[in-house]
Amino acid sequence: MEILRVFNNNVVLSRDASGREIILTGRGLGFQARPGDSIDTARIVRTFVPDDGRDPDNMGAQIAAIPPEHVLLADEALAIAARELDTDLPSHVVVALADHLSFAIKRVHSGIALDYPLRSEVSHLYPKELAAAAHIVAYVNARLDEPIPDDEAIAIALHLVNAGFATGDLSETYRITGLFRQLFDVLEQAYGRPFDRDTVSAARFITHLRYFFIRMKKGEQLSEGHEILAAAIQQAYPEAYACALKLTAVLELRLGDEITDNEVLYLTMHVARLASEPATAC
Missing domain, CATH: 1.10.1790.10 (PRD domain)
Incomplete structure (x- = not known):
């Protein structure tokens, strides 16, 4: 491997065998080195691979700024x-x-x-x-x-x-965490009672939402036709469906994207499962 860029005495940019740009750290790895110089692989302590489209130069500069x-x-x-x-x-x-x-x-x-x-x-x-x-x-x-x-x-x-x-942005994670809180507030207002967030049903609901956010980020919402099933669920769980529509309105407003009927269907099933749990003490 050869050096592409020197960030400081201990951090350099290189390229692996597959052609990916990688950041290498190790004491003295970049000392008096220049682009094109061969890397002493015995000095390499840690290899960082910029993922999710991250810029290798920015990542290398960030690493170089940390002791x-x-x-x-x-x-x-x-x-x-x-x-x-x-x-x-x-x-x-x-x-x-x-x-x-x-x-x-x-x-x-x-x-x-x-x-x-x-x-x-x-x-x-x-x-x-x-x-x-x-x-x-x-x-x-x-x-x-x-x-x-x-x-x-x-x-x-x-x-x-x-x-x-998989957002790559911690501020987005803070935003989504705040959105979780808002969704539970809507849920509790709709049913007029608190929900225990430590139950298995709550955990499943949260997990579903986490993967929902990932699907939204990738533009891969659930969209297969389940019209017959959707009609049956609306009839079986009218209150849960009405609540799911309220949750959907919040999600669309906060995320800026229209949500498919199938995503609403799965939300309804999770809401119905949550609602079937005994009420918690206030």
Whole structure:
């Protein structure tokens, strides 16, 4: 492999055997190096592959701006999360977490405290990611002289959720998380009672919505003809169908896209399942 660009002494841009541009890190990898120079592969510590259309130059510059020890710390901590979530976490999640941890460490050192919103929503909507994030914080703090607050797990959980949404944009994940809250508000107003968000039915509803957002992002809504089934479900669950239409109106307004009848059909079935659960205490 040869160097395409040097970001700093420890970060360079290269190209792998398949022709993809990749970012390589390693102590002294870019020291006194120039484009066209061969790379000492023995020095490579970590390889980052820009995914989801990310610009390699931007990603390389971001990595170069993060202290190497924080990148390593994020990489090690995410290995724990990947095992707990039983999933592969793409390179951009490592970079995002390293950047977040680095900034959190600087804030602690400067005595700056942050209050994270969406605490309740994250704990209800993403319990697995939040548990993994809490373990990340514990792992990181065991290796720091000045520990970061436990509340950092809220933001870290959203980074993990972001990987699942496949949006590539953490602000979009915050927006979608807020939208979850709004949808549950509409649901509870429609039925005039609270819903327990820790039930299996609620988890299925949330999972359905997460994949719905991914389908919307890719322009791949459910659109097969199920007219007979749709008519039967509307007749069997009129209240759930009316509620699903309200949810659909919110989704179309917030997402700026028309939602297919089949997506409304699946929403109705999830709402009906949720509504069949016993009411929770206020």
